[in-house]
Amino acid sequence: MSVKPLRECGPAARIAVIAGDGIGKEVTPESVKAIRSAITSARRQIEFVEFDWGADKFLREGVSLPAGAVEMLANEFDAILFGALGDPRVPSNQHAADILLGLRFKLDLFVNARPVELFHDRLTPLRDRSANDIRFMVFRENTEGLYVGVGGFFKKDTPDEIAVQEDVNSRKGVERIIRHAFDYARRNQLKRVCMSDKSNAMNFAHDLWQRVFKQVLQEYPEIESRHLYIDTLAMEVVRDPRQFDVIVTCNLFGDIISDLGAQLAGGLGLAPSGNIHPGRTSLFEPVHGSAPNIAGKGIANPLGSILTSGMMLDFLGWKSEGDALRNAVRSALQENFVTPDLGGDKGTVEVGDWIAARVGSR
Ligand code: NAD
Ligand code: IPM
Ligand code: MN
Numbered sequence: 503m504s505v506k507p508l509r510e511c512g513p514a515a516r517i518a519v520i521a522g523d524g525i526g527k528e529v530t531p532e533s534v535k536a537i538r539s540a541i542t543s544a545r546r547q548i549e550f551v552e553f554d555w556g557a558d559k560f561l562r563e564g565v566s567l568p569a570g571a572v573e574m575l576a577n578e579f580d581a582i583l584f585g586a587l588g589d590p591r592v593p594s595n596q597h598a599a600d601i602l603l604g605l606r607f608k609l610d611l612f613v614n615a616r617p618v619e620l621f622h623d624r625l626t627p628l629r630d631r632s633a634n635d636i637r638f639m640v641f642r643e644n645t646e647g648l649y650v651g652v653g654g655f656f657k658k659d660t661p662d663e664i665a666v667q668e669d670v671n672s673r674k675g676v677e678r679i680i681r682h683a684f685d686y687a688r689r690n691q692l693k694r695v696c697m698s699d700k701s702n703a704m705n706f707a708h709d710l711w712q713r714v715f716k717q718v719l720q721e722y723p724e725i726e727s728r729h730l731y732i733d734t735l736a737m738e739v740v741r742d743p744r745q746f747d748v749i750v751t752c753n754l755f756g757d758i759i760s761d762l763g764a765q766l767a768g769g770l771g772l773a774p775s776g777n778i779h780p781g782r783t784s785l786f787e788p789v790h791g792s793a794p795n796i797a798g799k800g801i802a803n804p805l806g807s808i809l810t811s812g813m814m815l816d817f818l819g820w821k822s823e824g825d826a827l828r829n830a831v832r833s834a835l836q837e838n839f840v841t842p843d844l845g846g847d848k849g850t851v852e853v854g855d856w857i858a859a860r861v862g863s864r
Pocket of ligand 3: 757758761789
C-alpha cells in the first residue's frame with residue numbers, strides 16, 4: 503500500500519531505537535540490519551541511537567520514560583523504531599504504559615496506521631481467499647478513548663469496590679483521525695472508507711463519532727462512505743475482507759480489529775504499524791507484543807518489524823528503500839525462508855540475515 507511521505511527528511515535521518523522487552527530485543531536489531539542494507543545510495547545517510555528503556559531499567563532504576571525524553575525525541579530525531587514492551591516481572595505493565603502510551607500521547611501521535619496486506623495466499627486462514635482479496639488499512643485513533651487513563655477506584659479491595667474507566671473523545675480528536683482516513687483514501691485512489699463504532703450502545707462518545715463522520719464525509723463525495731458497528735465489522739472482515747479499503751475507528755476497537763486483521767494476513771509475526779503525527783517525529787512498531795512465551799528462544803518472526811521499518815522509510819520519504827524491504831519480505835515468504843509461526847524452521851537471525859542479503863543484492 504503506497505503512502506505519501508509524511509515527513510521529508512532529505513538525505514539524512516536520525517532514528518531513535520527502543521527495542522524494549524522480550525522479542526522486541528530480538529526482532530529490532532534485524533530491522534536495523536535490513537535498513538542499513540537498504541540504504542546503499544550515497545545520497546542517503548541514517549544514524550541510529552539506541553535507548554535501553556524497558557523492564558530491566560524500570561526494575562533496576564525505577565525509571566520508565568526518563569525526564570526530558572519526549573522533548574529530546576521530538577527535537578533531535580526524525581522517527582523512533584520501537585520493538586515491544588511487556589514483561590511478566592512487571593504485572594502492572596506500568597513501564598509499558600509510561601513509555602509506549604506516554605510517547606503516543608505526548609508526541610501527539612494521533613494516527614495509528616495498521617495495514618493489513620496478505621503477502622502470500624497460503625498465509626491466510628480464510629478459505630478461497632488470495633492476496634488480492636485482503637488489502638486494507640486500519641486507522642486507529644491513538645491519543646484518546648478508553649486509553650487516556652482517566653478513572654479510579656472506589657472502595658478498592660472491598661466487596662463493594664467500584665472501578666471507573668472513562669472514554670474520552672474530543673471533537674478535534676475524532677475529526678482529525680476521520681479526516682486523515684479520508685485524505686489517505688483520496689491520495690491513494692482508494693474508493694471506500696468505513697467508520698466503525700458502537701453508537702447503538704455508547705450513546706454519548708460514539709454519537710460524537712457519528713456526527714463528525716457525517717459532517718466530514720461530505721467533503722469527500724468521490725469516496726464511498728460506510729458505517730458498521732464494531733461487532734458487525736469484526737464479522738464482515740472475516741466473511742468478506744474484499745469489502746474494505748480503509749477502516750477508521752477508536753483506540754480500543756482499533757487495537758482489537760488490527761490483531762484480527764493481522765491474523766487474516768499471516769499473524770502477528772508479520773503485522774506492521776506506524777504511530778504517526780504527519781510532519782513530526784513518529785514512532786514505528788510491529789503490532790505484536792513482547793511475546794514472553796517465545797522470548798529468548800531465537801524464533802521470533804522479524805518480518806513484522808522489518809515491514810514496520812518499511813513504513814518508517816516511506817514516512818521519511820525514502821520510498822524505494824521501503825519497497826526494497828517489502829520486496830525482500832515477499833521473497834522470503836515465497837521461498838518459505840521463515841520462522842516457525844509461519845510454518846518454517848528458520849531462526850530470527852537467520853531470517854534477518856537472509857533479508858539483509860537480499861536487500862543488499864538488489
Ligand atoms: P503478543 O503479541 O506478545 O503475543 C501473542 C502471541 O503471538 C504469542 O503466542 C506470541 O508468541 C505470538 N507472537 C507475537 N509476535 C510474534 C513474532 N514476531 N513471531 C512469532 N510469534 C509471535 O501478545 P500478548 O502475549 O498478549 O502480550 C505479551 C506482552 O506484550 C504483554 O505484556 C502485552 O501488554 C505486551 N504487548 C506490547 C505491545 C507493544 O509493545 N506494542 C503490543 C501488544 C502486547
Ligand atoms: C498495541 C498494544 C498496546 C495497545 C498495549 C501494549 C497497551 O496492544 O500496540 O496494539 O493496546 O495499544
Ligand atoms: Mn494490540
